Amino acid sequence: MRGRTMPAAPRKHLLLATPRPQQLERMLPQVAQMGVATLLLCGASKVDPKYFRSHILQMPFLNRCLAKGLAAARDTTMPKVVVQPNLQELLSQLDHLLPRDQALRLVGHPSGAQLLELSPGEARTQGRREVLVAVGPEAGWSEDEPSELDMLSSAGFQTMSLGQRILRSDVATTTLLALAEQMLPT
Structure with a gap:
């Protein structure tokens, strides 16, 4: 790779409610290509627990x-991968894995703030140099008790809207990661 520099270390992280195994298999190369430092795969009330028994969630296959x-992407930096079927348990570990003062935490949801309300300067002024985005399952994060959106909010996530349309997980993931890249301070 003469004359070409390696990509900078990724400063984006992804918390993803585990999609159907076939869809996850298609998404993983895209996630890595977008430059993710940490991939947190979790369960949610609308995620089938059987997904966590799939061979796709075995580390050799994920890698x-x-x-x-x-x-x-001509990169060699393998994301750190954490698989945790219980969202509440993952959120309880999140401050240890990725401290709140390190990364701006965003969750995609139609009722969230518009992009212009979450400016790149906001991440800088709060002293955060990284972004963690959370993408829910195909049917969205649960708003029933206990509300997954409330749990995410309690863990420091701000909602961010990609518009009123309901998006598939793969579309929401790619879009949020691209927007997160633009929000990062240089």
């Missing part, structure tokens, strides 16, 4: 899928 995306 192979992620490596495909890294190769396309």
